[in-house]
């Protein structure tokens with residue numbers, strides 16, 4: 113049976129991403145949905161984008177756009193002054209590219225990847241967005257600021273009109289735990305802050321969690337029904 117697996121906010125934590133993928137062993141028929149925020153804060157944003165580009169070749173990858181990719185694109189396209197972004201983890205991203213004054217250190221393959229990121233994923237039972245959603249609007253009609261920026265700790269959305277269960281990232285739990293209510297699961301478990309990178313199998317509820325040092329959280333592997 114092909115699986116559909118969501119992966120939370122990676123934020124440059126390449127060792128955690130590699131550990132998760134080693135444990136999951138995605139096949140060509142599996143769908144891996146990454147919720148966005150691949151870059152910033154953690155140590156190896158460049159390596160994470162490189163790994164996602166590889167993953168596109170070997171599984172059905174559906175990469176979504178986070179607010180951090182939105183900022184990076186705006187800086188690369190010189191539509192935004194970099195200062196705010198640099199304060200939100202952009203310094204670490206530029207370090208990973210060996211930035212020495214020229215934005216050309218970010219290769220075209222990475223820029224192209226950033227521009228083809230999607231806003232949502234949905235199947236018959238679930239949908240996935242980076243941050244939040246308007247429960248009353250179809251996914252294709254959502255406001256991108258709401259999708260990418262608004263924390264569920266500020267506005268916890270109600271059940272979506274589709275009746276499907278929401279999977280989101282963006283609002284990290286400082287204890288590194290998954291937040292779950294009946295209609296929504298948040299899988300940003302604060303990897304860059306020293307907690308966990310989470311993957312969730314939508315069908316079976318199986319959870320994998322990896323530490324930024326690349327070790328797996330064994331005790332949390334359990335069968336959960338989402």
Ligand SMILES: [Mn+2]
Nearest residue numbers: 149178179282
């Ligand atoms: Mn975010």
